[in-house]
Amino acid sequence: xxxxxxxxxxxxxxxxxxxxxxxxxxxxxxxxxxxxxxxxxxxxxxxxxxxxxxxxxxxxxxxxxxxxxxxxxxxxxxxxxxxxxxxxxxxxxxxxxxxxxxxxxxxxxxxxxxxxxxxxxxxxxxxxxxxxxxxxxxxxxxxxxxxxxxxxxxxxxxxxxxxxxxxxxxxxxxxxxxxxxxxxxxxxxxxxxxxxxxxxxxxxxxxxxxxxxxxxxxxxxxxxxxxxxxxxxxxxxxxxxxxxxxxxxxxxxxxxxxxxxxxxxxxxxxxxxxxxxxxxxxxxxxxxxxxxxxxxxxxxxxxxxxxxxxxxxxxxxxxxxxxxxxxxxxxxxxxxxxxxxxxxxxxxxxxxxxxxxxxxxxxxxxx
DNA sequence: CACCCGTGGGC
DNA sequence: TGCCCAAGGGT
Numbered sequence: 001x002x003x004x005x006x007x008x009x010x011x012x013x014x015x016x017x018x019x020x021x022x023x024x025x026x027x028x029x030x031x032x033x034x035x036x037x038x039x040x041x042x043x044x045x046x047x048x049x050x051x052x053x054x055x056x057x058x059x060x061x062x063x064x065x066x067x068x069x070x071x072x073x074x075x076x077x078x079x080x081x082x083x084x085x086x087x088x089x090x091x092x093x094x095x096x097x098x099x100x101x102x103x104x105x106x107x108x109x110x111x112x113x114x115x116x117x118x119x120x121x122x123x124x125x126x127x128x129x130x131x132x133x134x135x136x137x138x139x140x141x142x143x144x145x146x147x148x149x150x151x152x153x154x155x156x157x158x159x160x161x162x163x164x165x166x167x168x169x170x171x172x173x174x175x176x177x178x179x180x181x182x183x184x185x186x187x188x189x190x191x192x193x194x195x196x197x198x199x200x201x202x203x204x205x206x207x208x209x210x211x212x213x214x215x216x217x218x219x220x221x222x223x224x225x226x227x228x229x230x231x232x233x234x235x236x237x238x239x240x241x242x243x244x245x246x247x248x249x250x251x252x253x254x255x256x257x258x259x260x261x262x263x264x265x266x267x268x269x270x271x272x273x274x275x276x277x278x279x280x281x282x283x284x285x286x287x288x289x290x291x292x293x294x295x296x297x298x299x300x301x302x303x304x305x306x307x308x309x310x311x312x313x314x315x316x317x318x319x320x321x322x323x324x325x326x327x328x329x330x331x332x333x334x335x336x337x338x339x340x341x342x343x344x345x346x347x348x349x350x351x352x353x354x355x356x357x358x359x360x361x362x363x364x365x366x367x
Numbered sequence: 368c369a370c371c372c373g374t375g376g377g378c
Numbered sequence: 379t380g381c382c383c384a385a386g387g388g389t
Binding site: 052054056092093095166167262263302304306342343 | 368369370371372373374375376377378
């Protein structure tokens with residue numbers, strides 16, 4: 001056992017044995033020692049959901065996906081719309097599209113079993129450097145260097161690496177590979193991520209209870225949270241647009257499908273104008289799906305990753321439910337089952353009840 | 368490499 | 379309130 005293993009790897013694994021998070025997709029160290037094997041399907045599903053997404057947000061989605069599609073064959077046989085609507089609210093919808101494609105490929109070309117090595121995993125849609133390493137090591141106990149945001153933080157602080165991201169990533173991957181033990185590589189990757197989430201946090205790291213505080217070059221120093229160095233972020237521009245919530249008989253709402261690519265690709269929406277830097281929202285009702293008595297219900301303010309949207313929401317009553325090309329009337333009771341992203345739920349909510357304090361839709365139910 | 372791609376919670 | 383962040387991937 002070399003020095004690094006003695007001073008870093010082993011203390012972190014021991015810490016993990018005692019303090020690991022209990023997560024529904026995880027096989028605990030105790031279970032693992034009893035011979036319980038992780039399910040590659042569950043590991044993969046959780047890793048896709050966890051991309052840039054908090055554990056808290058993922059929990060209910062993971063549970064419902066697993067109930068509805070217990071294995072990769074079930075998911076491969078699912079309808080696209082059902083997968084998209086089940087994913088609605090979780091964000092980054094290309095993940096859902098790739099999830100479905102990946103399941104189909106695993107069933108059609110891999111006999112329904114996930115590959116156990118990084119090279120093959122990376123060929124699958126939605127699986128990149130991180131996820132390939134995570135699945136290989138967590139599901140199959142392969143020696144792979146997992147590098148996520150947590151590990152970038154832990155390793156950069158541990159060695160006080162001052163190269164800014166993303167250039168630093170290569171160095172971190174090498175160091176993570178060196179730290180990863182031959183025994184329990186999967187537990188070590190999860191241990192590093194738990195450490196990053198619970199102790200070596202972005203703000204106010206708890207160095208006093210860290211298992212590697214004696215080795216870490218940043219432990220207890222007031223600049224620990226300066227690591228890793230990141231490039232300055234650009235400010236978010238504002239885009240404006242208008243959305244049209246047509247209310248039909250019995251509260252049905254007119255919806256249409258967005259194109260497969262790009263923002264909210266493949267998701268459902270109410271008819272809207274384009275969203276641009278100029279004041280398209282001020283165009284009024286010229287872009288409405290049909291002429292009628294449209295009234296402004298309010299403005300939804302929604303933050304996307306790279307822009308902020310101010311969406312003027314117009315409501316119109318059309319009890320006769322006129323037809324509109326490429327659109328359909330979604331009955332009030334079906335609205336919760338549509339693949340509506342959060343921004344669209346906000347728009348519909350403010351149209352149905354303009355008096356509500358916030359445009360935020362209720363969790364779980366639309367109305 | 369730089370940009371696109373959601374959402375909700377914490378401070 | 380505004381900004382940061384979260385188990386990144388695709389192009």
